[in-house]
Amino acid sequence: MLFFIILILTFAGGYFLPWWVVAIAAFLPALFIGKTPAKSFFAGFSAVFIVWAAMALCKSIPNDNMLAKRVATLMQLPNWILLLIVTAVIGGLVGGMSALSGVLVKRAFAKK
Amino acid sequence: MRFVKAFIAIILTIALVWALQIKLGPVPPVAPLLNPFTGFWQNAESKDSRPPEKLKLTGLQDEVIIRYDEHRIPHIFAKNDHDLYYAQGFVTARDRLWQMDIQTRSAAGRLSEVVGPNALEVDRYHRRMGMVYGAENGLKGIMANRQTREMVLAYTDGVNNYVHSLSPKNYPVEFKLLNYAPEEWKPINCIFLLKLMSETLAGGSDQFAMTNNLRIFGAKAVNDLFPDYPFHESPIIPVGTKWDFKPLLIPKPSAGYLAQMTENIKPKEKVDGIGSNNWAIAGSKSATGYPILANDPHLNLTFPAIWYQIQLSSPTGNVNGVSLPGAPCVIIGYNQKISWGVTNVDADVLDWYQVKFKDNTKNEYWYNNKWNPVKKRVETIKILGAPDEFDTVIYTHHGPVVYETATKKPKDSYENIPVGDALRWIAHDESNEFLCFYILNRGKNYADYREALTHFTAPAQNFIFSSNDNDIAITPNGKFPLKYKEQGKYIMDGSDPANDWQGWIPPEQNPTVKNPPRGFVSSANQSSTDTSYPYYINWRFGDYDRGKRINDRLTVMQKATVDSMRLMQMDNYSIRAHDVLPAMIKYLDPTKLSEDQAKAFELIKKWDKRYDANSLGASIFDSWWYNFYRLVWDDDFGVKGAYLKYPSIDQTEKLLLTDPNSKWFDNNKTPAKETCADMVNHAFYTAVDGLVKSKGKPGDNWQWGSVKDTYINHMANLPGFGTGKFSAGGRGSVINALRDNNGPSWRMVVQMGPVVKGFGVFPGGESGNPGSFYYKDMFDTWNNGQLNELLFLNSADEKSERIKSTLTLTKK
Numbered sequence: 015m016l017f018f019i020i021l022i023l024t025f026a027g028g029y030f031l032p033w034w035v036v037a038i039a040a041f042l043p044a045l046f047i048g049k050t051p052a053k054s055f056f057a058g059f060s061a062v063f064i065v066w067a068a069m070a071l072c073k074s075i076p077n078d079n080m081l082a083k084r085v086a087t088l089m090q091l092p093n094w095i096l097l098l099i100v101t102a103v104i105g106g107l108v109g110g111m112s113a114l115s116g117v118l119v120k121r122a123f124a125k126k
Numbered sequence: 127m128r129f130v131k132a133f134i135a136i137i138l139t140i141a142l143v144w145a146l147q148i149k150l151g152p153v154p155p156v157a158p159l160l161n162p163f164t165g166f167w168q169n170a171e172s173k174d175s176r177p178p179e180k181l182k183l184t185g186l187q188d189e190v191i192i193r194y195d196e197h198r199i200p201h202i203f204a205k206n207d208h209d210l211y212y213a214q215g216f217v218t219a220r221d222r223l224w225q226m227d228i229q230t231r232s233a234a235g236r237l238s239e240v241v242g243p244n245a246l247e248v249d250r251y252h253r254r255m256g257m258v259y260g261a262e263n264g265l266k267g268i269m270a271n272r273q274t275r276e277m278v279l280a281y282t283d284g285v286n287n288y289v290h291s292l293s294p295k296n297y298p299v300e301f302k303l304l305n306y307a308p309e310e311w312k313p314i315n316c317i318f319l320l321k322l323m324s325e326t327l328a329g330g331s332d333q334f335a336m337t338n339n340l341r342i343f344g345a346k347a348v349n350d351l352f353p354d355y356p357f358h359e360s361p362i363i364p365v366g367t368k369w370d371f372k373p374l375l376i377p378k379p380s381a382g383y384l385a386q387m388t389e390n391i392k393p394k395e396k397v398d399g400i401g402s403n404n405w406a407i408a409g410s411k412s413a414t415g416y417p418i419l420a421n422d423p424h425l426n427l428t429f430p431a432i433w434y435q436i437q438l439s440s441p442t443g444n445v446n447g448v449s450l451p452g453a454p455c456v457i458i459g460y461n462q463k464i465s466w467g468v469t470n471v472d473a474d475v476l477d478w479y480q481v482k483f484k485d486n487t488k489n490e491y492w493y494n495n496k497w498n499p500v501k502k503r504v505e506t507i508k509i510l511g512a513p514d515e516f517d518t519v520i521y522t523h524h525g526p527v528v529y530e531t532a533t534k535k536p537k538d539s540y541e542n543i544p545v546g547d548a549l550r551w552i553a554h555d556e557s558n559e560f561l562c563f564y565i566l567n568r569g570k571n572y573a574d575y576r577e578a579l580t581h582f583t584a585p586a587q588n589f590i591f592s593s594n595d596n597d598i599a600i601t602p603n604g605k606f607p608l609k610y611k612e613q614g615k616y617i618m619d620g621s622d623p624a625n626d627w628q629g630w631i632p633p634e635q636n637p638t639v640k641n642p643p644r645g646f647v648s649s650a651n652q653s654s655t656d657t658s659y660p661y662y663i664n665w666r667f668g669d670y671d672r673g674k675r676i677n678d679r680l681t682v683m684q685k686a687t688v689d690s691m692r693l694m695q696m697d698n699y700s701i702r703a704h705d706v707l708p709a710m711i712k713y714l715d716p717t718k719l720s721e722d723q724a725k726a727f728e729l730i731k732k733w734d735k736r737y738d739a740n741s742l743g744a745s746i747f748d749s750w751w752y753n754f755y756r757l758v759w760d761d762d763f764g765v766k767g768a769y770l771k772y773p774s775i776d777q778t779e780k781l782l783l784t785d786p787n788s789k790w791f792d793n794n795k796t797p798a799k800e801t802c803a804d805m806v807n808h809a810f811y812t813a814v815d816g817l818v819k820s821k822g823k824p825g826d827n828w829q830w831g832s833v834k835d836t837y838i839n840h841m842a843n844l845p846g847f848g849t850g851k852f853s854a855g856g857r858g859s860v861i862n863a864l865r866d867n868n869g870p871s872w873r874m875v876v877q878m879g880p881v882v883k884g885f886g887v888f889p890g891g892e893s894g895n896p897g898s899f900y901y902k903d904m905f906d907t908w909n910n911g912q913l914n915e916l917l918f919l920n921s922a923d924e925k926s927e928r929i930k931s932t933l934t935l936t937k938k
Contacts, residue, residue, distance in 0.1 A: 028163035034143050041139075069162035077170035081299070081897030085166055087846025088303075101160040101167070104146060108157070111139040118132035 016054060019043040020061035020109060028069065036062050036105055037112040044116025051114055058113025063106030070101055154305040164295040166302055169897040176931040185283045186212060186937040191922040193929045197914065198892045198900040200933075201437040201446075203922035207273075208280045210440040211454045213935055215284025215311075218434055222451035222894040223288065223308055224298040225430045226315070228841060230452060233257050233318040233325070235507060240306040242510040253505040254519050255329070256526045257321050260554040264317040267558040274560045278313045281454040285311035299896060300842060316560075319452040324553035326425070327470045328585035333478050335771035337617045342768065351773040351790075354612065354665040355657050357780035358705065360674040362588060362602060362649040363637045365656045371635045373660035379610040380624030401668050402469035403695070403861055405648035405676055406592040406600070408641065409878075413685040416879040417592035420691040421458055421467025422870040424863045427838045429848055429902065430894035433458075433872045435886070437919065443568035446884055446918050448872050451894075455563035458874060460884050462918075463570045464593045465876040469649045471586035471602045474609075474664040475552035477627075479524045479620030488530065491522050492621045498523070524548040524620060548620055550627065552605060557583035572597045572640065579603045580633040588649035594878050600647035601638040602654040602663070606631040609662045631661050646680040648673065650861075669775055671701040671859040688885055688913075691875040696911040697861040698737040703747050706779055707735065710750065713786075713806040725824045726814045737862070739831030739855040742824070748833075748857065749816060754778075754809035761793050775859075782806075831855060837867055838889055838905075840896070847896050854909060873913060884916035 023039035040058035048054040074082045074094075082094035091097050146157035159165045176194075188205040190213045195201065200217045204210035219226065231237050235252035237245035252258075268274045289308050301308060340348050404421040412418050425432050433448040438456060447459015458467050483500075484490040490497040501521040508514050520527040530546030558581055565578035575591045579601055582589075586604025591597070607627035618625040637655045639647060651668030679694055711731060719727055726746050733743025755778055756764075763770045781788045786802035793800050814824075821827045831853030840847035856864030863869055874886035889908040893900035907914060917928050 028161075033157050033161035033164060034147065037139060037143055066162050070167045073162065073167045073170045076172035076174060077897060078173060079170075080899070081166065081170040084846040084896050088844050090845075101162065101165075104157060104160055108139070108142060108146070111135065111142055115132065115135040115139045118128070118135045122128040122132040 016043055016047055016049070016113070017057040017061050019047070020058055020113065021065055024062050024065045024105075024109065025069075028065070034108070036109050040109040040112035041116040044113035045120050048113060048117030048120055051117055054113040054117035055110040058116075059106040059110030062109030063102045066105035067098060067102035070098055074098070149305055154303055158294075159302055166299050166897075168295050169299040169302075169895055171893075171895065171898045173899050178931060179933045180936065181933065182936050182938040183212075183216070183287050184938045185287060186935055188937065190935040192217060192933040192935070193919060193922065193926075194931045194933065195917045195926075195928045196930050197435070197904060198898075198930070199435045199437070199917070200892075201917065201919050201929075202439060203919075204440045207440050207442055208276060209935075210438055211277045211280040212284035212287075214436065214438060214449070214454055215281035215286075216288050216935065217284075217933070218436075218449070218451050219285040219288040219311070221892055222430055222434060223285075224300040225841060225894050226285070226311070226452040227308060228300070229322060230315040230318040233322040234261070234315075235505065238507055238509040238515075240304060240510060243512050246507065246509060246515065249507050250505075250515075250517055253507065253517060254526055254528045255325070256519075256521075256528075256549065256551065256554050257318070257325070258505070259503065259521075259526065260324075260551070261314050261317045261321050263554060263556045264320065264558075265314050267556040268313075268317065268560055271558055271561055273564055274558055277454045277560060277564060278316050281316060282311050282313050298894065300844075303844070304842070316453050319450050320559055321553055323450075324585045326585075328473070328475050328552065331476050331478065332771045333614065333617050335769050336615055338768060338770050339763075340616055342765075342770065343762075351777055352665070352771070353777075356653065356666075356670060356774070356776040358674070358776055359653050359656070359670045360677050361653045361656050362600060362647075362673070363639045363655045363659070364642050364644060367639050367642065367655075369635075369658070369660065371632075373635065374608060374629070374632065376660065376662075377608060377610045377613075377628035378624065379613070380619065380622045401651040401672065401858070401863060403648075403650045403672055403676060403863070404467040404469050404588065404590040404600075405646060405680060405691075406465075406590050406598040407680060407683065407686055408598050408645040409596045411645045411680070411683055411686055412877075413687045414877065414879050416594065416877065417596060417598050418686060418688065418691055418878065419460075419465045419467060419590060419592040419598075419876045420695060420874065421469070421590065422695050422873045423458065423468065424869050425871040427867050427869055427871055427889055429838060429840045429890055429896070431871065431888050431890035433888050435888070435892060435916075437917070438567065439919070439922075444918075444920070445567040446916055447874070448886070448888070453560070455560060456567050457563060458872065459567075460876045460882055461567070461569070462594075462882050464566075464575065464591065465878065465882065465884070466566055466569075466575065466592075467590045467874065468587035469590075470651055470668075471588055471604060471654060472651060472664060472667050473586045473602075473604060473606055473654075474614045475584060475586065475604070475607065477524075477550045477614040478547040478617045479522070479550060479625065480617055481522055481527055481530075481546055481548050481620045488520055493523065494621070494623050500527075520546075522548040522620065524550040524626075525554050547617060552584040552586075552607070555583060555605070557605070559583060571595055572599060575599065576601075576634075579636075588651075588654075590647060590649065592876070592878055594880075594882070596878075597641060598647050599638065599640040600649055601636055602649070603633075603636050603638075605633075606636065606661065606663055611662045612665060613662065615665050635661070637663075644681065646677075646683075648676045648680060650676055666774065669702075669859060672861050672863065674701045675699055675861055688875050688877050688883070692873075692885070692911070692913050694861060695870065695873050695875070696855075698741075698744075698855045698857070700735050700737055700744075700747070700857065700860050702751065702775070702779070702859050703733070703735040706751070706782055707733075707747060709782055710754070710806050710810075713803040714810055715803070715807055718807070720814075722818050722824055723811060723814045726817070727810075729824060737830055737855050737857040737860050739829065739853050741830045741855070742826075742828045744830035744855075744857070745817060745821075745828045745833040746813060748830070749813035750810050753812045753816075754782075754805055757793075757805050757809050757812075758790060761795050762790065829853070835866055836864060836869075839867060849902070849905065852909065870908075873908070875913060882918070884918060885913035886916055887913050 027035035086097040235249035402423040406419040437446040447456040482492040562582040583605040608629040650672035652673035856862035891900040
């Protein structure tokens with residue numbers, strides 16, 4: 015559930031808001047419905063990872079990955095797939111860390 | 127404990143977001159760049175064809191239809207001139223906005239604003255050379271004329287409409303990589319483009335070096351080695367052409383003296399081999415009976431390319447060709463009546479004057495036997511991450527004192543007088559080059575061509591012309607100062623009015639020739655005229671090699687076609703080798719060669735003198751000649767700490783061919799007395815040994831294409847955004863003047879006739895976006911020596927299979 019909510023929020027917010035909305039899109043849902051830290055981190059990480067990777071591929075495939083290959087060379091990466099992974103992992107890390115923060119805050123204030 | 131955990135998690139998350147959001151050294155903020163919603167991924171264009179597009183824009187007066195062909199070259203059809211230039215600005219910005227931004231920033235000395243303190247010295251140089259001052263004066267000239275004012279304002283409006291439509295996600299990728307935002311375009315930016323051209327083509331100077339030469343070697347040696355007319359020449363205006371005008375009185379040389387040596391002044395060195403070719407043949411020499419015109423300007427090759435192809439049509443004219451991104455009009459091109467092209471003249475339009483200040487305040491300077499007030503101009507340079515820099519530049523009536531120095535002279539002479547030089551440069555003058563192109567774009571005949579040329583100031587160009595009236599013509603043209611002979615060959619005394627520019631050569635008296643008996647006109651940066659021309663334009667021009675080859679070929683050519691012209695543009699035959707190789711071979715002693723050297727000697731004897739990509743001889747000759755040249759002159763002119771000008775290749779050839787016992791062949795670092803033969807032999811050993819060392823034994827790895835470095839980089843030298851090194855023939859001194867990252871930036875051939883047909887290509891593509899399929903789609907065609915037939919539409923409704931998409935602009 016958390017995974018899908020973060021996924022949808024990341025996707026929807028990405029179009030209108032700066033990149034760091036992924037942090038909010040992962041933090042807030044986890045704050046309300048996050049269960050364990052591990053699950054939340056994984057949900058945040060994978061949701062943003064998937065959205066960022068899918069979005070990048072959406073632009074890159076019709077482009078024959080031409081620009082991605084150029085930017086990969088520029089960044090001294092051996093190939094564009096790695097650039098895609100770096101992109102998705104960075105998004106994923108922010109998503110995961112934010113969701114983790116959300117659930118930990120929830121726990122901090124939760125009544126035992 | 128739970129609070130601590132939550133707190134740590136939040137802090138870590140914020141730290142992560144922050145680290146991904148800031149710029150670390152040269153690395154742009156990572157997350158905004160990589161984020162697929164707004165980062166670089168968004169710049170990846172789809173290869174699918176584009177649907178028709180309709181945009182409503184404020185400021186347009188009527189509907190504009192833009193047809194894009196298979197290379198995404200825009201063909202603009204507007205109902206009035208305002209909308210035409212508006213649309214030109216709009217579509218150019220869509221394809222080339224970052225290039226427009228960075229070029230004008232560079233010219234205006236504003237790079238530090240976006241890249242930080244590293245660019246400060248470059249910015250100061252541009253400011254202190256008076257680029258901004260010159261552009262401001264240029265703007266006055268453009269604004270004073272109704273047509274050019276409206277044109278520049280409409281163009282600016284068009285660019286800005288695009289700029290305003292952008293959100294960060296649509297910024298050209300370079301803005302994302304360099305982490306700054308596009309800014310509004312200003313009319314003066316259009317002029318910065320021209321100033322940049324002036325800087326490239328007419329901004330070099332060897333006066334300081336020549337002045338040093340004079341001091342070290344004396345007048346006789348300098349006159350011998352640096353004569354005002356070359357040994358080998360084939361001038362642009364054919365020898366024997368009569369001048370049908372009564373020249374103005376030539377100014378008297380000043381009684382002046384050689385200017386005092388100045389310290390630390392080192393104006394940008396004159397780069398040899400900046401050049402271009404153009405020629406036009408009369409109908410009598412062509413297969414169709416109509417003239418054919420060809421032009422290939424040699425400039426630095428970059429991504430995005432310096433040129434942007436465009437067709438511009440309005441009720442006042444319909445023209446096709448290349449434009450400069452950031453400037454309105456077509457610069458080189460054709461319409462259905464005329465065609466024209468340009469090469470650089472290299473007139474002496476940049477002079478240095480020694481300035482004597484009254485005291486250290488530098489508020490007054492000595493001129494015409496009295497103290498005169500200077501003007502001071504404060505240049506404010508904004509710097510990313512540092513406080514603004516305020517740089518005060520002193521102007522005399524000549525122009526800016528580019529680098530005044532405080533270093534004092536020796537004790538017994540002018541001890542307290544600081545010395546620096548003022549710059550008199552044509553690029554500082556009010557001018558209106560755009561009017562020239564406005565008229566040419568609409569030109570119908572020879573008279574229009576002549577009229578257009580009177581409006582062109584700088585950088586002076588050899589304007590070549592052909593028309594459907596079967597006229598061909600060429601005019602080394604620009605605003606030329608009226609000078610005494612050799613005025614400005616050396617640094618001048620700025621206090622003597624006799625050293626000032628004494629007016630101008632009347633534009634109608636610029637060298638020109640129309641329909642010469644030889645049936646063709648041409649130029650390749652060589653001397654404008656023979657020595658009979660009454661005025662002084664410069665003491666040295668480009669080497670004659672390319673011009674000579676062009677003239678030789680055209681002299682014998684009959685029934686020429688577009689393809690004959692195309693092949694000529696790719697011609698690799700070396701006139702230099704033709705001139706000097708037999709003598710060099712004669713001097714070489716074959717009995718003293720090592721095995722490799724002997725092998726190389728066999729190769730060079732059989733060489734066809736062509737700088738083809740697969741030629742081995744070209745590699746040997748090129749290195750042999752280079753080493754010979756260095757060996758002859760290094761001992762005299764390569765003196766450490768002294769800034770001297772080396773004698774020309776032309777003069778080196780002259781010594782080799784006519785004076786083998788010249789004292790210059792003697793290496794003054796050795797006790798022995800060397801002759802020409804010694805130099806030739808030594809140079810050969812060095813050349814061959816060098817090739818063996820870098821490429822191995824003589825063989826295919828010696829091919830010229832792999833010995834020579836040829837590459838095209840992105841303007842910001844971004845790895846992966848250029849071509850990398852590629853194998854190609856050519857050399858600066860052959861018609862196909864391709865070397866390093868400089869060469870034919872646009873090759874064009876125009877066949878005149880009832881239906882004028884243009885052909886052309888530049889190394890790159892229309893789009894400046896590295897994520898576009900039109901970023902370098904024309905490179906292979908260019909590199910293979912082919913040309914694209916240029917699509918010329920007579921109206922917006924004309925059908926063509928080559929039209930791939932349409933953009934309609936309507937007023938909002």
